[in-house]
Amino acid sequence: MIRHLAGKVGGALVSLLFVVALGFLLFRVIPGDPVVAMTRGRPVTGDQLAELRARLGVDKPLDEQFVDYLTAALRGDFGTSYVYSRPVLELIGERLWPTVLLTGTSTVLAVVIGLWLGIRGAWRRGSRSDRVSTGLALAQWAMPTFWLGMLLSLATGDLFPSGGMRYPDTPPDFLSQAVDVAHHMVLPCLTMIAVVYAQYLLVMRSSLLEEMHADYLTTARAKGLRDDLVRRRHAVPNALLPTVTLVFLHLGLVVSGAITVETVFSWPGLGLLTYEALTGPDLPLLQGTFVVLAGAVITMNVFADLLYRVLDPRVRAS
Amino acid sequence: MGIRRFGAVTAAMTLVVLLAPTPAQAQQAVTLRVAITQQVDSLNPFLSVFQAGTEVGRLMYDYLTAYDVKDQRPVEGLADQWESSEDRLTWTFHVPEGKKWSDGQPITAEDVAFTYDLMMRDETAATANGSFTADFESVTATDDRTLVIKTKQPQATMLALDVPIVPAHVWSKVADIGEYRNDQTPVVGSGPFILTEYRANEFIRFKANKDYWRGAPKYDELTFTYYKTADAAVQALTKGEVDLVNRMGPAQFDSLKDKDGITRNQAQGRRFNEIVINSGAATRTGEPIGDGHPALKDVVVRRAIAKSLDLDAIIAKVNGGYAQRGTGPIPPVFGDYHLKPEPAHPYDPAAANAELDRAGYARGADGIRVSPQGRRMELRLLGHASRAYDEQTGEFVKRSLADLGIVVDVQIVSDNQLNEAGTAGTFDLQFSGWGTNPDPDFILSLHTCGQRPNADGKGGTTDTFFCDAEYDALYAQQRAEFDPAKRRELVLKMQQRFYDQVPAVVLGYDNALEAYRSDKFASFPVQPDPGGVIMAQNGVWGYYGATPVASAGSDTGSNTGLVLGVVGGALVVLVGGAWLIGRRRGLRAEDRE
Numbered sequence: 001m002i003r004h005l006a007g008k009v010g011g012a013l014v015s016l017l018f019v020v021a022l023g024f025l026l027f028r029v030i031p032g033d034p035v036v037a038m039t040r041g042r043p044v045t046g047d048q049l050a051e052l053r054a055r056l057g058v059d060k061p062l063d064e065q066f067v068d069y070l071t072a073a074l075r076g077d078f079g080t081s082y083v084y085s086r087p088v089l090e091l092i093g094e095r096l097w098p099t100v101l102l103t104g105t106s107t108v109l110a111v112v113i114g115l116w117l118g119i120r121g122a123w124r125r126g127s128r129s130d131r132v133s134t135g136l137a138l139a140q141w142a143m144p145t146f147w148l149g150m151l152l153s154l155a156t157g158d159l160f161p162s163g164g165m166r167y168p169d170t171p172p173d174f175l176s177q178a179v180d181v182a183h184h185m186v187l188p189c190l191t192m193i194a195v196v197y198a199q200y201l202l203v204m205r206s207s208l209l210e211e212m213h214a215d216y217l218t219t220a221r222a223k224g225l226r227d228d229l230v231r232r233r234h235a236v237p238n239a240l241l242p243t244v245t246l247v248f249l250h251l252g253l254v255v256s257g258a259i260t261v262e263t264v265f266s267w268p269g270l271g272l273l274t275y276e277a278l279t280g281p282d283l284p285l286l287q288g289t290f291v292v293l294a295g296a297v298i299t300m301n302v303f304a305d306l307l308y309r310v311l312d313p314r315v316r317a318s
Numbered sequence: 319m320g321i322r323r324f325g326a327v328t329a330a331m332t333l334v335v336l337l338a339p340t341p342a343q344a345q346q347a348v349t350l351r352v353a354i355t356q357q358v359d360s361l362n363p364f365l366s367v368f369q370a371g372t373e374v375g376r377l378m379y380d381y382l383t384a385y386d387v388k389d390q391r392p393v394e395g396l397a398d399q400w401e402s403s404e405d406r407l408t409w410t411f412h413v414p415e416g417k418k419w420s421d422g423q424p425i426t427a428e429d430v431a432f433t434y435d436l437m438m439r440d441e442t443a444a445t446a447n448g449s450f451t452a453d454f455e456s457v458t459a460t461d462d463r464t465l466v467i468k469t470k471q472p473q474a475t476m477l478a479l480d481v482p483i484v485p486a487h488v489w490s491k492v493a494d495i496g497e498y499r500n501d502q503t504p505v506v507g508s509g510p511f512i513l514t515e516y517r518a519n520e521f522i523r524f525k526a527n528k529d530y531w532r533g534a535p536k537y538d539e540l541t542f543t544y545y546k547t548a549d550a551a552v553q554a555l556t557k558g559e560v561d562l563v564n565r566m567g568p569a570q571f572d573s574l575k576d577k578d579g580i581t582r583n584q585a586q587g588r589r590f591n592e593i594v595i596n597s598g599a600a601t602r603t604g605e606p607i608g609d610g611h612p613a614l615k616d617v618v619v620r621r622a623i624a625k626s627l628d629l630d631a632i633i634a635k636v637n638g639g640y641a642q643r644g645t646g647p648i649p650p651v652f653g654d655y656h657l658k659p660e661p662a663h664p665y666d667p668a669a670a671n672a673e674l675d676r677a678g679y680a681r682g683a684d685g686i687r688v689s690p691q692g693r694r695m696e697l698r699l700l701g702h703a704s705r706a707y708d709e710q711t712g713e714f715v716k717r718s719l720a721d722l723g724i725v726v727d728v729q730i731v732s733d734n735q736l737n738e739a740g741t742a743g744t745f746d747l748q749f750s751g752w753g754t755n756p757d758p759d760f761i762l763s764l765h766t767c768g769q770r771p772n773a774d775g776k777g778g779t780t781d782t783f784f785c786d787a788e789y790d791a792l793y794a795q796q797r798a799e800f801d802p803a804k805r806r807e808l809v810l811k812m813q814q815r816f817y818d819q820v821p822a823v824v825l826g827y828d829n830a831l832e833a834y835r836s837d838k839f840a841s842f843p844v845q846p847d848p849g850g851v852i853m854a855q856n857g858v859w860g861y862y863g864a865t866p867v868a869s870a871g872s873d874t875g876s877n878t879g880l881v882l883g884v885v886g887g888a889l890v891v892l893v894g895g896a897w898l899i900g901r902r903r904g905l906r907a908e909d910r911e
Contacts (some may be wrong), residue, residue, distance in 0.1 A: 033737065033741065038367075048448055048452075051444075085359075085445075085496060086499070161559060162554040163546070168521040169541070193425075194525040255513070260547070268517075272546060277735075279733060
């Protein structure tokens with residue numbers, strides 16, 4: 001067990017190192033001079049541009065820049081954002097929690113709803129409720145996120161705020177703040193859930209369908225178990241593996257947020273920060289977000305690997 | 319926890335929440351709530367360059383001189399009087415007694431000297447506004463009230479120094495300007511508003527500076543709330559969550575027409591859109607670079623292109639009518655300096671065709687012209703992927719030039735790619751645009767020979783690569799001319815030269831589209847008056863002079879949604895919890911196989 005764990009974690013660390021190196025190389029391919037982009041539309045002289053280049057270190061040869069970046073990154077320092085003049089990790093940290101709050105909440109809810117509907121659908125496949133729920137889920141899955149978001153916002157009138165995470169004039173005590181944030185979260189959360197739960201539903205439904213005619217279910221029934229116990233304790237656990245993979249893949253992506261939902265509802269999250277960094281290009285910020293986002297996916301994959309062993313004895317044996 | 323206890327706790331929590339005073343009831347103060355759609359890059363006025371960031375800087379800190387709300391001429395800022403020496407190299411400013419920082423300390427000439435001096439000494443402090451002090455020889459406060467600035471050469475912008483003056487007693491303690499965030503609230507400032515709370519990417523909150531030397535603002539609080547799209551900001555305005563919105567598109571602006579409680583403001587803007595023509599990209603030493611079409615070096619071709627574009631039609635179709643027809647780089651909002659060309663080249667495709675025929679650009683069998691040197695007239699037109707304007711106008715240009723026998727390949731690329739191609743001269747035609755300032759020096763300087771890049775292709779700020787001896791001579795003259803009428807003449811002459819030589823076609827000047835809740839705020843000062851903007855002024859008159867309507871008590875923010883949301887949330891938790899608990903009970907009972 002320990003060896004298996006060490007192997008997985010070691011592999012993840014190697015991947016992460018690779019990501020850190022790739023983070024540098026990848027973004028040098030983007031065309032554009034960050035210094036020109038930074039000073040566009042402002043009165044600057046050629047000398048000031050040269051000074052700025054020197055200060056940012058972009059006038060050095062590429063290999064020297066790479067060594068600088070790598071040594072700093074290994075110390076956990078991703079430099080200072082060109083645009084915000086603040087440490088990259090601080091900027092990311094600032095946006096991390098709103099993103100995790102929004103995408104985390106909606107992912108958990110979407111998973112619960114999706115799995116529940118998927119199990120029900122498979123168990124009574126072909127029934128009217130199965131057809132309706134699968135069809136509805138697919139229709140929502142096909143909707144453009146921004147369109148659904150705007151539609152919800154229009155349809156609910158002034159019941160919910162049109163954007164942001166809180167009003168500036170909410171009293172600072174915890175309860176008022178929490179209620180205000182929850183109020184602001186309703187629409188973005190609904191939008192995200194509506195669009196993504198279909199995939200959990202479908203994967204759960206199809207993997208459960210594969211188990212439906214297995215002999216062990218007949219055995220269980222022969223033992224006299226109630227139908228929903230057969231489902232819950234025999235069929236579902238065996239059908240859960242593909243779904244767990246999917247769920248953890250998505251948990252890894254939770255950090256990257258959802259650019260469209262964040263944009264439509266002006267949610268102060270990480271998704272848009274990445275996009276903004278790309279338009280600069282704000283190189284340190286890009287590298288930082290890239291490593292953090294990739295890191296989250298890698299970590300979640302390790303968790304998924306470990307969880308398989310808990311969920312399914314067959315994985316342990318192999 | 320048993321199901322009953324669980325339910326009771328949830329119910330109690332819901333009750334507490336519902337009974338808690340909602341924000342609208344707790345607040346009696348009058349607040350002006352502004353929507354902004356651009357990020358604030360930094361609260362540190364030495365670093366901030368985004369429009370939203372500098373706007374915050376202007377609210378907190380006065381400049382040495384201000385721009386009049388009516389006509390933008392220099393008026394009292396921190397200094398109330400000024401004079402310059404005969405040779406225009408020495409300027410003396412008087413900082414009167416009685417103006418105070420928001421912490422009660424007096425504002426002195428020392429503070430001003432400290433600010434400018436810091437920018438001259440510290441490279442980082444020069445990040446945002448360094449160009450204003452680049453030509454300063456020395457800055458000294460001879461006493462508390464008198465500031466003397468010596469410049470290396472006469473500088474026309476001495477009464478337009480857009481530099482927020484910071485309190486020396488606070489900033490002299492700052493060790494590293496680049497690291498200093500200036501978010502220790504309340505931030506000590508001199509402006510009409512004091513920053514009291516800042517949440518990055520969410521909102522900024524100010525309270526009125528009741529001791530402001532021009533007099534206290536007519537309301538208590540000012541908030542800037544950040545929206546990521548203009549659509550969201552407009553929706554917030556219609557729902558009554560904010561009171562003032564700018565940077566709208568024509569469609570958004572039209573959607574607010576005849577809405578109750580909302581007043582729109584179509585203002586003259588400071589931006590222009592242009593198509594740059596690659597008339598011969600070269601470095602500062604005259605070394606040709608890039609791969610522009612050689613025929614574009616011919617002024618006849620450039621003029622023909624200008625004449626073939628129906629600017630009024632572009633404005634009607636692309637700008638929704640919310641723009642003014644383009645001539646020179648300085649928009650009509652700066653009336654004195656705006657060019658009314660004489661002679662003008664009006665929209666006249668027939669004349670354009672005839673001129674090209676005369677100049678030897680014969681049409682081939684397929685109707686496409688061929689230059690006298692034998693190159694087919696095929697041009698690339700680069701546009702920004704981030705701007706719908708470029709794509710729509712691009713199609714327009716394509717059709718207009720097709721009638722002229724010129725093929726245009728419209729390429730919509732990322733901003734970075736476009737900048738890259740612009741600097742390297744690897745384009746034929748390209749969309750561009752600039753914002754302009756009351757002083758025309760910078761926008762005119764862009765098209766002088768010295769702004770072309772150096773031998774490495776670096777260090778240039780031009781986008782036209784225009785290099786014209788006559789234009790450069792006029793530029794030098796206007797820079798040293800301190801008589802307003804004479805300078806105006808020179809500035810107009812330069813633009814006429816630019817217009818005649820057509821290194822770029824100025825298409826139009828976008829209107830600034832704004833709207834506000836007139837059921838909450840009766841009026842806002844605009845700059846210039848009439849026809850000007852409320853937000854993004856040269857100064858903060860729009861916010862400072864906003865007048866609330868007499869009974870601005872009713873807050874339109876709805877609580878029904880809040881209640882619904884909370885009840886709904888509680889219900890989900892309650893039902894979910896009950897189901898879970900019920901399930902576990904069931905399990906225990908039937909768990910024997």
